[in-house]
Amino acid sequence: MHECHFKKAKFLNGNKIDKKTLIQYTKKVFVNQTAWIENGVKAFDMCVDHCLMYVDDIRSAFDTHKFDLKQCDPMYMSVETCAFMHLFRNCPVSDWKDSETCNKWKAHLEMCHDEEETIVMLNNVTVEQMKEEGLINI
Structure with missing residues (x-):
């Protein structure tokens, strides 16, 4: 599901996550919401880099749980989960x-x-x- 979302939303350039497109999309989603834009940009900037750094560990962890890596790459789920956690932790007080x-x-x-x-x-x-x-x- 997450991999499909990344493909349909054109967040991939070949097989690599296109962080620039992902960040542009974040800015469009949170238009006129400065705190959310800053939070979203920071979340995806950090999470893409973090998940890429640990991509082998992520895939290995899911592979041991009988997760079919050929069907779905957990990298994309990890980026979205990481971003969700960052956004939630840093929710603007006015929206909490x-x-x-x-x-x-x-x-x-x-x-x-x-x-x-x-x-x-x-x-x-x-x-x-x-x-x-x-x-x-x-």
């Missing part, structure tokens, strides 16, 4: 939703940058909890 779930997430992300642990935590937050706290409306 002060709820139990959000505060737990923020505390977790400030303390731990482990992607696998974060995915486990995400799976433990129920849709009902998110509805009760007004985080989603479905």
Whole structure:
């Protein structure tokens, strides 16, 4: 899914992530929202570099969990997850939703940058909890 998103959005130049296009897209999404633009640019700039530095470790970690690397490269998921975590940790105060779930997430992300642990935590937050706290409306 993440790899498909990167391809369809043209965030790739050949097989490499085109950071410039990704950052331009971020600026377009957050138009007129200076704090989010700065946060998004910083997130993708840092996350692409970080994930490229550890690409072999990322692929190796997922390969051991019977993840089919031929079908889907976890690099793209890692970049998006890293950016999400950065954006969430650095949410502008004016947009912050002060709820139990959000505060737990923020505390977790400030303390731990482990992607696998974060995915486990995400799976433990129920849709009902998110509805009760007004985080989603479905």
